[in-house]
Amino acid sequence: MEPPKIIAKYRDGRMLKGTTRNFWPENDSFHVIPLGVDPAAPPVEVKVRELKAVFVVRTLKGNADRVKQKRCAPPKPLEGQRMAVTFKDGEVLEGTTLEYTDEGQGFFLTPGDRNGNNKRIFIVNEAVEDIRRF
Numbered sequence: 001m002e003p004p005k006i007i008a009k010y011r012d013g014r015m016l017k018g019t020t021r022n023f024w025p026e027n028d029s030f031h032v033i034p035l036g037v038d039p040a041a042p043p044v045e046v047k048v049r050e051l052k053a054v055f056v057v058r059t060l061k062g063n064a065d066r067v068k069q070k071r072c073a074p075p076k077p078l079e080g081q082r083m084a085v086t087f088k089d090g091e092v093l094e095g096t097t098l099e100y101t102d103e104g105q106g107f108f109l110t111p112g113d114r115n116g117n118n119k120r121i122f123i124v125n126e127a128v129e130d131i132r133r134f
Contacts, residue, residue: 007055008032008046011089011127016044017060025105025122035060048105052087052127056120079110085123086130093121100131 003019010016016032020043023030031043080098087093094112101107106125111118 003033005057005060006032007057007060009052009055010050011052012050013089016046018044023054023122025108028105048124049126051124052089052091053093053106053124054122055118056122057117058119059117062117082112082134083109084132084134085109085128086132087127088129089127093123095121102128102131 003021004023006018006020006023008016016034018032018034018037020030020032028049029045029047032046033039033041033043079096081100082094082096083100084092084094093109095109096112097107097109099107102125104125106123109121109123111121
């Protein structure tokens with residue numbers, strides 16, 4: 001089975017694209033094999049406390065020409081609570097979550113743009129300025 005493709009976005013603006021086999025929301029760190037690096041090379045350790053979010057993506061290339069959907073589509077049954085997350089850097093993401101909590105390291109958000117590159121996003125609580133539910 002192919003390891004998940006992720007983009008780790010740091011609070012300082014850096015990004016790390018690659019794959020991981022050991023990301024778990026309750027762990028303090030995980031490892032990434034960066035895009036374009038020999039898979040046999042040692043992985044990069046990523047500390048969750050330094051991050052803003054971890055994006056689980058369909059492709060690491062993305063599509064810069066795609067027009068992103070601005071509003072969150074109404075949730076389907078069993079998709080959870082609709083919300084907008086405002087990060088401390090001003091970025092806003094809309095989506096749904098099944099288990100939002102401000103305790104622990106973070107929570108998963110399913111993006112509102114169902115046709116976008118992001119499958120799921122792990123939001124790091126320390127990087128969040130505001131949560132708005134609707």
